[in-house]
Amino acid sequence: MDIQQIKQRFAIIGNAPLLNRALEVAAQVAPTDISVLVTGESGTGKEIIPQVIHQLSSRKHGEYIAVNCGAIPEGTIDSELFGHEKGSFTGASGSREGYFQVADGGTIFLDEVAELPMQTQVRLLRVLETGEFIRVGSSKVIKTNVRVVAATNENMAQAIRSGKFREDLLYRLSTVPISLPPLRARKDDIGLLFRKFASDFADKYRMPAIKLTPEALAIVEAYPWPGNIRQLKNLVEQISVIENEREIDAAMIEGYLPSQDDQFPKLVNKGESENFSERELMYKFLFDMKSDLNDLKKLVTELINQGSDFQLDPDQSAMIQKMYSDIVPVTDRAHLLPPSQLPKKETYPTHDESFNNDYEEHEEVEESLSLEEREKELIQKALEKHRGKRKHASEELGISERTLYRKIKEYNLLG
Numbered sequence: 218m219d220i221q222q223i224k225q226r227f228a229i230i231g232n233a234p235l236l237n238r239a240l241e242v243a244a245q246v247a248p249t250d251i252s253v254l255v256t257g258e259s260g261t262g263k264e265i266i267p268q269v270i271h272q273l274s275s276r277k278h279g280e281y282i283a284v285n286c287g288a289i290p291e292g293t294i295d296s297e298l299f300g301h302e303k304g305s306f307t308g309a310s311g312s313r314e315g316y317f318q319v320a321d322g323g324t325i326f327l328d329e330v331a332e333l334p335m336q337t338q339v340r341l342l343r344v345l346e347t348g349e350f351i352r353v354g355s356s357k358v359i360k361t362n363v364r365v366v367a368a369t370n371e372n373m374a375q376a377i378r379s380g381k382f383r384e385d386l387l388y389r390l391s392t393v394p395i396s397l398p399p400l401r402a403r404k405d406d407i408g409l410l411f412r413k414f415a416s417d418f419a420d421k422y423r424m425p426a427i428k429l430t431p432e433a434l435a436i437v438e439a440y441p442w443p444g445n446i447r448q449l450k451n452l453v454e455q456i457s458v459i460e461n462e463r464e465i466d467a468a469m470i471e472g473y474l475p476s477q478d479d480q481f482p483k484l485v486n487k488g489e490s491e492n493f494s495e496r497e498l499m500y501k502f503l504f505d506m507k508s509d510l511n512d513l514k515k516l517v518t519e520l521i522n523q524g525s526d527f528q529l530d531p532d533q534s535a536m537i538q539k540m541y542s543d544i545v546p547v548t549d550r551a552h553l554l555p556p557s558q559l560p561k562k563e564t565y566p567t568h569d570e571s572f573n574n575d576y577e578e579h580e581e582v583e584e585s586l587s588l589e590e591r592e593k594e595l596i597q598k599a600l601e602k603h604r605g606k607r608k609h610a611s612e613e614l615g616i617s618e619r620t621l622y623r624k625i626k627e628y629n630l631l632g
Contacts, residue, residue, distance in 0.1 A: 231406035235398035247273035257397035260445030267326035267366040279323030287332035305354020414453035
C-alpha cells in the first residue's frame with residue numbers, strides 16, 4: 218500500500234515531506250514485530266501511527282488497545298496493564314486480566330509512556346525482553362505475544378538524565394523511532410486541514426462550511442500553532458458554531474487566535490543591516506531620553522516651587538548631571554544648577570524668563586520624537602521596496618506577517 222492509499226484509508230490530510238516520511242516508515246515496519254516509539258509535540262496526531270502499523274500488520278485481526286499512561290493513577294496502573302489476583306490489594310474482590318493478557322496476539326499502544334512510574338517501567342522492560350509478566354499479587358509467570366507501540370511528547374534524553382525514565386527501556390521501545398512534525402513545519406498543509414475540518418463540522422452541525430479570505434489564510438499559516446492540529450481543529454469548530462458569516466476575514470480570525478504579547482518590532486533589514494542597527498540604537502536612545510526628561514521635569518518643577526533660593530543636595534545634583542550628560546551640550550546644562558554649585562569665573566541665568574524659554578525648547582524636542590511616526594515610516598518604506606508584498610516586507614522588518622498586517626490597518630496603509 219502506497220502513501221496516498223494510506224492517507225485515504227486513515228483520513229490523513231497533508232503532503233509535508235516529514236509527514237510522508239513518517240507514514241512511509243510506519244508502512245515498512247508494520248509487517249514486523251519491532252517495537253516503535255512515536256515522538257512529536259502534543260496535538261500532532263501521534264495516535265494515528267499505531268493504528269496504521271496495526272492495520273497493516275498480520276495482527277490486524279487481533280486486539281488493539283490504546284492506553285493513556287498519564288491518565289491512570291500510579292497505584293493502579295500495574296493492575297491495569299498486567300492484571301491482579303483476588304485479595305492482592307484493598308478492593309481486589311476478584312482476579313482480573315490486564316491489557317497485556319487481553320491483547321495477546323494484538324497490539325498495545327502506550328500513549329504518554331514517559332509518565333509510567335519507575336516500578337511499572339521495570340515490568341514493561343521484562344515484557345519487551347522475554348514476553349513474560351506476573352500479575353499483581355501472583356507468582357505465576359504468564360506468557361504474552363503483544364506488539365508494543367509507544368508515544369511521547371517529552372524530551373526522552375532529558376527524562377533519562379533526570380532519572381524519570383530508564384535508558385534501557387527507551388532502547389527497547391525505540392527500536393524504530395518515528396517523529397511527527399509540528400503543524401508550524403507543515404504550513405502548506407494548514408489550509409488543507411482547515412478546509413477538511415470546516416467541511417466535517419458543516420456536516421455535523423448542518424450548516425454551510427466556513428472559508429478563509431486570502432488575508433486570513435496568510436495569518437493562519439503564519440501562526441505558530443503551539444497546540445498543533447488539535448488546536449486548529451478546535452478553532453475551526455468554534456468559528457463554525459459562533460460566526461454567522463461563512464467567509465472569515467483577517468480581523469475575524471485574529472479575534473479567535475490567542476493573543477500574544479506584542480513587543481516593539483525588532484527592525485532588521487537584511488540588505489541594510491548597518492542602517493537598521495543605527496535605527497535600533499536610536500529607538501533605545503529615544504526611550505531612555507524620554508524617561509529621563511519626564512523625571513527631570515518632575516524634579517525641576519518641585520525645585521521651582523520651593524522658590525528662587527533653592528539649593529540642590531549632592532544626590533539631586535548628581536542625578537541631573539547624569540540624566541543630561543549625554544543629551545544636552547555642556548554649555549546648555551549650566552542653567553539647571555544654582556550659581557553656588559557651578560564652576561567659578563562663569564555666570565549663568567538664574568530662575569527667570571531665560572530658564573523658562575530654554576526649558577520649553579527641550580519640551581518641544583520631546584514632543585517631536587514620535588515613535589509611531591518612525592515605525593509607520595519604516596513600514597511604508599519596506600512595503601514600497603517590496604511592492605506591497607507583505608511576506609517579504611515582514612521578513613525585512615523582522616516581524617511576523619500577522620503583526621505587519623495589524624500595523625498596516627492601524628496606520629491606514631492599506632491603500
